[in-house]
Amino acid sequence: AVTGARFVLAALRLAGAALLSPGSCTFEDSACGYQWDYAHLPWTLHGEGHYISVDTSYEGEKAVLSSPDLYSEEWSCVRLIYQIATTSDISPDPARLNLYLRKEGESFDRLLWSAKEPSDSWLIASLDLTNSTKKHKLVLEGEMGQDKSASIAVFEIKITSGYCIECDFEENHLCGYVNRWNPNVNWFVGGGNIRNSQSILPKDHTLNSALGHYMYVDSVYVKHFQEVAQLISPKTMAPISGCLSFYYQLKQESSIVFTVYLRDMSGFYEEIWKTDNALNADWALAEVDFNAPYPMEVIFEVAFNSAKGGYVALDDISFSPVYCSNQTGTPFNPANAGCNFEEDLCNFYQDHKDGPGWSRVKVKRNVYRAGDHTTGFGYYLLANTKFTSQPGYIGRLYGPTLPGNLQFCLRFYYALYGFFKMSGTLAVYIFEENHVVQEKIWSVLDSPKGVWTQAEISFKKPMPCKVVFVSWCKSFWDCGLVALDDVSLSLGSCQAADLLLPSPGECTFEKDECVFTQKKRGRGSWHRKRGPTPTSYTGPRGDHTTGVGYYMYIEASNMVYGQRAYLVSRSLRGTSGKQCLTFFYHMYGAGTGLLSVYLKKEGDDEEIPLWRRTGEQSISWLRGLIEYESDTNYQIIFEAIRGVSIRSDTAIDDILFQTGPCLEVEEIQFSSGYPDSLNEIEY
Numbered sequence: 001a002v003t004g005a006r007f008v009l010a011a012l013r014l015a016g017a018a019l020l021s022p023g024s025c026t027f028e029d030s031a032c033g034y035q036w037d038y039a040h041l042p043w044t045l046h047g048e049g050h051y052i053s054v055d056t057s058y059e060g061e062k063a064v065l066s067s068p069d070l071y072s073e074e075w076s077c078v079r080l081i082y083q084i085a086t087t088s089d090i091s092p093d094p095a096r097l098n099l100y101l102r103k104e105g106e107s108f109d110r111l112l113w114s115a116k117e118p119s120d121s122w123l124i125a126s127l128d129l130t131n132s133t134k135k136h137k138l139v140l141e142g143e144m145g146q147d148k149s150a151s152i153a154v155f156e157i158k159i160t161s162g163y164c165i166e167c168d169f170e171e172n173h174l175c176g177y178v179n180r181w182n183p184n185v186n187w188f189v190g191g192g193n194i195r196n197s198q199s200i201l202p203k204d205h206t207l208n209s210a211l212g213h214y215m216y217v218d219s220v221y222v223k224h225f226q227e228v229a230q231l232i233s234p235k236t237m238a239p240i241s242g243c244l245s246f247y248y249q250l251k252q253e254s255s256i257v258f259t260v261y262l263r264d265m266s267g268f269y270e271e272i273w274k275t276d277n278a279l280n281a282d283w284a285l286a287e288v289d290f291n292a293p294y295p296m297e298v299i300f301e302v303a304f305n306s307a308k309g310g311y312v313a314l315d316d317i318s319f320s321p322v323y324c325s326n327q328t329g330t331p332f333n334p335a336n337a338g339c340n341f342e343e344d345l346c347n348f349y350q351d352h353k354d355g356p357g358w359s360r361v362k363v364k365r366n367v368y369r370a371g372d373h374t375t376g377f378g379y380y381l382l383a384n385t386k387f388t389s390q391p392g393y394i395g396r397l398y399g400p401t402l403p404g405n406l407q408f409c410l411r412f413y414y415a416l417y418g419f420f421k422m423s424g425t426l427a428v429y430i431f432e433e434n435h436v437v438q439e440k441i442w443s444v445l446d447s448p449k450g451v452w453t454q455a456e457i458s459f460k461k462p463m464p465c466k467v468v469f470v471s472w473c474k475s476f477w478d479c480g481l482v483a484l485d486d487v488s489l490s491l492g493s494c495q496a497a498d499l500l501l502p503s504p505g506e507c508t509f510e511k512d513e514c515v516f517t518q519k520k521r522g523r524g525s526w527h528r529k530r531g532p533t534p535t536s537y538t539g540p541r542g543d544h545t546t547g548v549g550y551y552m553y554i555e556a557s558n559m560v561y562g563q564r565a566y567l568v569s570r571s572l573r574g575t576s577g578k579q580c581l582t583f584f585y586h587m588y589g590a591g592t593g594l595l596s597v598y599l600k601k602e603g604d605d606e607e608i609p610l611w612r613r614t615g616e617q618s619i620s621w622l623r624g625l626i627e628y629e630s631d632t633n634y635q636i637i638f639e640a641i642r643g644v645s646i647r648s649d650t651a652i653d654d655i656l657f658q659t660g661p662c663l664e665v666e667e668i669q670f671s672s673g674y675p676d677s678l679n680e681i682e683y
């Protein structure tokens with residue numbers, strides 16, 4: 001299927017191939033310094049067809065291609081022209097092409113982009129790369145999946161300085177801009193000396209010549225009232241804000257509406273610019289302030305009212321990170337609207353005419369009452385405490401003011417204790433500052449008692465607003481406790497955030513075991529599980545990530561005293577400098593054994609102990625921190641040893657590898673048992 005694409009590509013040769021920037025390649029007579037990994041499938045260079053490919057004719061899982069060392073002190077755009085061809089339409093595990101960023105000094109590659117849609121001809125992907133002082137490589141990975149016959153071809157990689165939404169339309173991939181097809185009116189490429197329309201322009205704007213190219217829409221085929229043509233930019237892949245500018249010409253006999261919109265991933269349109277109906281027989285410059293804190297597309301839309309409408313032409317779209325107007329306001333930082341309550345209430349506050357609704361509390365490690373969500377031994381908020389529960393009791397917690405007209409995702413953890421009826425005991429309201437009205441956007445329905453459960457809510461309001469957490473109990477007989485912790489706010493909807501690529505070096509076990517494998521599978525191994533473990537008085541009641549997700553644990557009833565289970569990471573890249581490993585562990589049960597973490601360097605038989613816990617620790621998930629160094633490739637090993645009885649289910653969750661030293665220090669790396677002062681609450 002891929003050879004058939006050669007003819008398509010004959011049209012795709014770029015001018016000035018000799019002047020390719022570092023990391024760019026058209027695969028004509030060489031791979032331009034790209035190298036393949038001999039541990040995996042080979043790539044084949046087809047010089048005459050100008051592409052490089054990998055297919056299922058060899059047995060193997062994937063092929064890896066890495067660029068020479070790159071430096072990008074300024075913002076750049078990577079454009080990738082590729083094709084995935086398969087014989088079967090639907091496969092449970094299709095072939096896919098992934099692009100990673102490998103930064104110097106980091107053990108994990110960051111996934112920038114991934115595609116699995118097969119196509120009959122080449123496709124283009126555009127990815128913004130933020131400026132970085134670190135040396136890096138781009139790594140292409142072709143995964144063959146389970147398809148019987150699949151091939152992946154890469155025709156061109158082009159790295160240019162600037163932003164992916166910029167375009168002068170001189171190259172025939174049009175920078176990844178696409179026309180949304182309409183039977184009657186469409187955006188076409190004009191110029192290049194082709195007489196292809198009745199209302200052609202004599203010159204483009206870029207080259208100011210008949211050979212240059214631009215985009216245009218003509219009304220000659222308009223059949224219906226209000227026909228619309230849309231030209232859609234590549235999606236912004238990194239947060240940008242500043243000034244979007246472009247040149248346009250407009251010739252009209254009857255009214256044409258030329259509008260520029262931003263469209264977010266949930267399909268919401270926001271108009272940012274519109275023509276004032278003045279005639280522009282020459283190229284006119286338009287400038288508009290533009291803010292894309294989360295992925296967005298720019299849409300150039302032309303609406304005609306009749307076939308005698310005239311035309312609109314567009315050229316030289318560019319972007320500058322400085323606002324066009326003298327806008328100097330600092331952009332909103334969502335981190336200021338969250339809190340883990342470890343130090344104080346951050347920017348949250350209470351209205352004291354309600355009475356002391358929420359208290360900041362801390363529970364020492366114990367086997368009866370759960371601690372906070374952040375570390376297991378830190379602070380959280382508790383409402384309805386200290387017998388303030390007179391009937392009709394209510395406690396309100398106000399967040400900081402949030403700007404209007406932005407899409408937000410609010411996440412927080414809550415736990416409920418001692419209610420007969422849970423529904424309505426905790427609710428979230430949005431308080432718009434210009435109204436006195438509060439709108440309820442979430443309330444608890446039912447959840448497992450005493451388990452930290454994550455809630456996520458997307459909202460967008462036209463005016464500035466505040467988030468208010470409200471806890472209340474209707475009658476004295478039904479006043480339990482409501483706990484709240486780890487409130488965070490991010491830009492963009494929660495659904496869009498869930499589609500974001502995972503952080504490198506993070507494993508929540510929600511989908512699979514990530515970079516970890518078992519030394520040997522069987523009864524005495526680690527198991528991936530959700531919900532409580534089968535034995536009472538041991539193991540977690542829910543995971544740490546969301547309260548209803550997955551974690552890894554050992555099932556003590558399948559093991560004998562002293563039996564070991566190993567969870568081993570794949571080989572990780574060695575780096576100079578300190579690394580920080582964070583994870584959560586759960587050691588509850590009178591017979592609990594040992595949990596240890598080891599570092600094993602490549603070529604060494606010795607396993608270096610980094611961290612250990614012995615015996616029952618807490619009914620909560622506790623946070624473990626380990627700082628370590630390894631300049632050679634290495635593996636991390638989690639070893640659990642079953643204790644004296646079946647009440648010995650040990651679990652781990654939410655593993656995170658980070659470059660650089662740990663920002664906090666864990667008091668004790670090797671400890672046994674739990675402190676004597678069990679079950680105290682500090683206020």
